[in-house]
Amino acid sequence: MTRALLLLRKDVRLLVRSRLLLAGLVVYPLVVALLVGVVVRYAGERPTVAFVDEDDLPRVLAVGGQRFRIERILEDVADRIELVRLSRREAEARLATGAVSAVIIVPAGFASRIRGMVESPRLLVETGGGGVAARIDERVQALVYNLNLRLQKAYIRANLHYIDLLRHGGTGTFIGNEFDVVGLERAASLLGEIRTRTHDPVAREDAAALEQFVREAELALAQSGDSIRAVANPIRLATHEDVGRTWLISARVQAYALALTLAFLCVLIAAGAIAAERDENVLGRLLSGVRSRLRVWELVAAKAALAALVGLVLGLVLALGFGAWVELAGVAGGEPWVRLPVLVLGLVLAAGAFGAFGILLGVLARESRTAALAGFLAVFPLVLLGLVPSAAVPVAGWVSEAFPFVHAVRLFESALFDPHPWSSLGRELAWLAALGGVFGAASGIGVRRLLT
Amino acid sequence: MTEPLLSARGVTRRYGRRVALAEADLELFRGDVIALVGPNGAGKSTLLGVLAGALVPSSGSVETVDPPPRIGWVPQRPALYGRLSARENLELFARLDGIADPGAAATGLLRRVELAAADVPAAELSVGNQQRLNVAIALLGGPDVLLLDEPTAALDPAHRRRVWDVASTVSGQGGAVVFASQHLDEVHALATRVVTLHDGRVSFAGTRAEFERVAEADVFA
Numbered sequence: 276m277t278r279a280l281l282l283l284r285k286d287v288r289l290l291v292r293s294r295l296l297l298a299g300l301v302v303y304p305l306v307v308a309l310l311v312g313v314v315v316r317y318a319g320e321r322p323t324v325a326f327v328d329e330d331d332l333p334r335v336l337a338v339g340g341q342r343f344r345i346e347r348i349l350e351d352v353a354d355r356i357e358l359v360r361l362s363r364r365e366a367e368a369r370l371a372t373g374a375v376s377a378v379i380i381v382p383a384g385f386a387s388r389i390r391g392m393v394e395s396p397r398l399l400v401e402t403g404g405g406g407v408a409a410r411i412d413e414r415v416q417a418l419v420y421n422l423n424l425r426l427q428k429a430y431i432r433a434n435l436h437y438i439d440l441l442r443h444g445g446t447g448t449f450i451g452n453e454f455d456v457v458g459l460e461r462a463a464s465l466l467g468e469i470r471t472r473t474h475d476p477v478a479r480e481d482a483a484a485l486e487q488f489v490r491e492a493e494l495a496l497a498q499s500g501d502s503i504r505a506v507a508n509p510i511r512l513a514t515h516e517d518v519g520r521t522w523l524i525s526a527r528v529q530a531y532a533l534a535l536t537l538a539f540l541c542v543l544i545a546a547g548a549i550a551a552e553r554d555e556n557v558l559g560r561l562l563s564g565v566r567s568r569l570r571v572w573e574l575v576a577a578k579a580a581l582a583a584l585v586g587l588v589l590g591l592v593l594a595l596g597f598g599a600w601v602e603l604a605g606v607a608g609g610e611p612w613v614r615l616p617v618l619v620l621g622l623v624l625a626a627g628a629f630g631a632f633g634i635l636l637g638v639l640a641r642e643s644r645t646a647a648l649a650g651f652l653a654v655f656p657l658v659l660l661g662l663v664p665s666a667a668v669p670v671a672g673w674v675s676e677a678f679p680f681v682h683a684v685r686l687f688e689s690a691l692f693d694p695h696p697w698s699s700l701g702r703e704l705a706w707l708a709a710l711g712g713v714f715g716a717a718s719g720i721g722v723r724r725l726l727t
Numbered sequence: 728m729t730e731p732l733l734s735a736r737g738v739t740r741r742y743g744r745r746v747a748l749a750e751a752d753l754e755l756f757r758g759d760v761i762a763l764v765g766p767n768g769a770g771k772s773t774l775l776g777v778l779a780g781a782l783v784p785s786s787g788s789v790e791t792v793d794p795p796p797r798i799g800w801v802p803q804r805p806a807l808y809g810r811l812s813a814r815e816n817l818e819l820f821a822r823l824d825g826i827a828d829p830g831a832a833a834t835g836l837l838r839r840v841e842l843a844a845a846d847v848p849a850a851e852l853s854v855g856n857q858q859r860l861n862v863a864i865a866l867l868g869g870p871d872v873l874l875l876d877e878p879t880a881a882l883d884p885a886h887r888r889r890v891w892d893v894a895s896t897v898s899g900q901g902g903a904v905v906f907a908s909q910h911l912d913e914v915h916a917l918a919t920r921v922v923t924l925h926d927g928r929v930s931f932a933g934t935r936a937e938f939e940r941v942a943e944a945d946v947f948a
Contacts, residue, residue, distance in 0.1 A: 281822050289810050556806040559781035560820065560864065563800065568823040726781050 278569050282561075282577035286548055287584065301589060304539035308532040322376040322411055325366035326358045330385040338389050341429035348422065356414050370401060377402040377411040379418075389426065435500050442496050459493040529597050530687035531662075533590055534625065538658055538680050540589060541582035541626045543650040545633030548578050549718070550646035558726050571719045578637075579630040579715060586626020587619065594618055617690045617700065625683035628707040631714035632679060638721035682706040731756050732796045732872055732903050733778060738787035740773050747773040749927045750787065755872065755903045760894065762918035763907040764938075769924040771907035772803055775874045778905065796902075799870030801878045803907075805861040809850030813842055813860045816849055817867065824868045836863040841889065854881040862890055873897045875906035879913065891917055915939065 290297055326349070336343040349358055359375065366378040380399035388396035398419060402411045440447045444458020457465070466486035470479050552558050552574070561569040598612065636653055640646035661680040665672025675681040686703035689696040731754040740748040748770040755761065755778075763771040776782035778789060779800040800806075807816045814833050821829035837845050840859040844852060849860060858881045865873065873894055879887040894904045894917070908914055914921060914935070921938035923931040931941060 278823055281819065285808070285811070285819055288815075289808070292810055555808055556802060556804050557808065559776065559779065559800065559802060560806045561823070563776075563779050563781035568820070723783065726783075 279573040279577040279580065282569065282574065283580050283584070286577065286581045290544070290581075290585070300540050300543060304536040305532075305593075307539065308535040321355065321357045322414065323357045323359060323374070324411065324415070325361045325369060325375045325378040327361060327363045327366050327378060327380040329363065330381050330383050332381060332386055336386055336389065338426060338429045338433075341432060343425065343429075348425070351421070356418065367401070377415060379415065431503055434503055438496050438499055442493055459489050459496065463489040463493065527688065529594075529691060530684050532597075533593055533622070533687045534661075534680055534683035535658055536593060537586045537590060537622070537626050537683060538629055538654050539650075541586045541629035542633035542636065542654050543647060544585055545578050545582040545630035546637035546640065546646040546650045547633075547643050548581055549574075549634045549637035549722070550640055550643040553641060554643050558722075562722070562726065571722050572715075574722060575631070575634055575715050575718050578634050579627050579711065582630020582633060583623050583627040586629065587622045590622035590626065591619070594622075614690055614696075617696070618687070621683070621686045621690045621700070621704070624704055624707040624711070625679060625686060628679035628711035628714070629683075631711040631718060634718040635714050635721065638718050638724065641724070676706075677710070679707055679710050682710070729756060730792050733789065733791055733798075735774070735778060735789050736787055738774070738777050738784045738789065740770075740777055740782055741785045746927050748777065748784075748924075751924075751927075751929050753778070753905075753922060753929075753932075755905060757901050757903055758898055759903040759905075759920060760898050760918050761903075761905045761920045761922060762914040762935075762938075763905060763922050763924060764909075764911070764914055765924035765930075768926075770927040771924055772876050773927070774924070775800070775876050775905065775907060776802075778872075779874050796871035797868055799865035799867070799873045799897075801862050801865045801873070801875045803876040803880070805849075805857040807849050807857065807860055807864060810848050812846045813837060813849055813852065813856075813863075814845040816860060817863060820864050821867050826868055832867060836866055839863065839866070839893070841886070855883060855886060858882060859886060859890075862893065866893065870897065871902045873902065873904045873906075875904065877907050877909065879908070879910070887913075 332345050334345060336345060358379075361369065361375075361378075363378075363380060366375065366380075369375045370378050378399075378401040380401070382397060382399060385396045385398075400412075400415050402415075437447065439445075440456045440458065442459050444456050444461045446453060446455050448454070463486055466482050466489060470482035470486060473479050473482065552561070561574065562571060594615070632653075633650060636649045637643075637646040640649040657675070657678045658680055660671045661675045661678075661684065663671040663675075665675070672681075682703045686700060686707065689699040689703065693699060733753075733755040735751055735753040738748060738751045738753075739746065751770070751774055753761070753774070763774060765771055773782065777784050779798055780789070781800065781802075808819070811819065814837065817833035817836055818829040821832045826832045833845075840863045842856055842859050842863065844856060849857060852860065858878065862875075862878055865875075875890075875894065878890050882890065891913070894906065898904045898919075906913075906917075918935050918938075920934055921931070922929055923938075923941070931938065
C-alpha cells in the first residue's frame, strides 16, 4: 500500500504543477453544473400550447354580473404556458409534429353555457405523448383551476345577488329574462298587515304561521352567504413566500452540482492519470519483472485514490461555499453542518467510484488525449441520463443505475437534507462501493493491455 | 554447469495475427554479455520486453533462479516522468524499490551517469540526457541482470563508452547483460555471445567468435 501512496504523491505533485489544467478541470464542471441547473430549472417551464377558439369568444364575457376580459385571463396564465392562437386544423397538425405540446379547444357554445350558469361548459385538451404530457396536464389543470376560481367567484356573487333579491326584493334577470321579486322582508310585513286587518281568527292564525316561516327563512338566508363560500372552498390555501430556499441553493441543485462536478473531474483525472503512465512509457518499469515495483491493484488503487482526494477537496470547497452562502443569506433551515462527516464519506466514495470508471476509460483509450476525449464523451450522456426522470423514460433510469452519477446525487441529497438518511445513505454507499469495485476490477484486468 | 539467471523457453509473442517473436530460446548465465542483433522489426525489443516481464508471452515461459535476480531494464524509449526532475524520478523509483536512502541513491547515480541537470524537468533534457537518466533508473538497487534496448542510440561517443563501462561492471560483478544494438562494432567489442533475429525467429545463436564468421550482410538482410 505504501507503494500506491508513493504513486499517489507523485500524481498529486504533477497535478499541482499543472495549474492551468487543474484550474480548467475545476472551473469547467462548475460552469456545466450551473448550466445544467438552469436547464433543469427552466426546461419545459413554459410549454407551448395551442389555443383553439371555436366559439369565437367575445373580448369581454359577462357572467353573473361580472365582466371577464378574455385576453387578460390568457395573459395571466402566460407565465406558465405559452398560448398560441391557432385554427383547430393547424393546432392538430402542430401537435402531431411536436411543435406544440398540447391543444386547448374552446368548443362552440362555451360562452353561452357559462353565461347560463346551469351546466358546466367543457374545455377540450389534447396532449402529445412522452414524458412531457404529465407536465402539460398539470399546467392545463392549473389553468382550468384558475378559471374555475374566477368563475366560482362570479357565480357566488350572482347567487348571493339572488338571495339578496329573495330577502329584500327587487328586480333581477335570469337567462336574459327580467323579473320582480317581493322579497321575504316585504312578504313578512305584508303578512303582518294581513294578520292585523283580518277578523277571521283562522286566517289570522294562518297569516301568523306564514309570517313566522318567512321571518325564519329570512334569517336562514341571511346566513347563507358564508355557507355558499364555505361549500365552494372547503379548504383555502394560505401561501407565504420567501420562507424556503431559492432553487439555486436548493438541496437538489446542491446535490447535482456536487455530483456533476465530481463526475467530470474525477473521471477525467483518473482516465488521464492512468493513460499518462503509458504515455510516459513507465508502466513497464512499474509493473514488469519478477520483482515488480508495483502490483496492478496498487496502480489502480493509486489512481482511484487520486480521484477520491481531488474529489474530496473540491467537493468540500463546494459544500462549504454553499454553506457560507446559505448562512450569509439567512436562508430558512440553514446549512446542515452536522452532516459534514457523512458528506465527507460520500464524497470520498463517489469520487472513488467515478475515478474507477475513469481508470477503465483510460485503460481502454490507452493514451491520454484519447482518454480525455473518451471521458467527456462518456460522462456527458451518463449525466444527462441521470437527469432524465426515470418515471418518464424507464430505460434511462435502468442505465443510470449502472453508473455512479445517480447514486452520488441521491447520496448527497440524503446526506445533506434527509431527516432520516441512514437507510438511503447505506444503500447508495453500497451502490457506489460496488460500482467502484466492479470498475476497478475491470480496470485491473485491462491494465496489462497498456504494456503492449 | 551453473544454473542460468534467466532462461526463456519457446517464447512466442503475438500481436493479434502478427507474430513478433516465435519460439525463442535464450539462457543467461552470470558473466554473460549477450548481444541481440537484427534488422528493425526483427523482434529484439519484444524479446527484451518478455525477459523484463513487461510483456507476457503468448506461449512459452521465462524462468529465473531462486531467489529471482533484480532486473534493470532500459527500454528503447526513455521510461521516465517528464514533469519530474531527474533527481525526483530517481528518488521516486528508489522509494518504489524500497531503497533505504533514496536521496543518496539518486545522487550516486546522477554522478555515475554524469548527469548535471538534475533539477530541471526530465522532458526539458536533451534526448541524450534523457537516455542517461533512463539508464540510471535501471541501475537503481544494483541489478543482477541488465537489459538494454539500443541504449547508446542517442548518445555521444564519450557517453556511449560510459554506458558500456557500466554494463561491463554489472557482468564483471557476477551479473549478466543483454543488449540490443544496430552497431556491430559494439557487438564485436562487448558481447560474449550473440543472438541474431530475423522476422521474430532466432536465426543464429553462438559465441562472439562464431558470430564473427557470419557476414554482416546476412545479419541485416
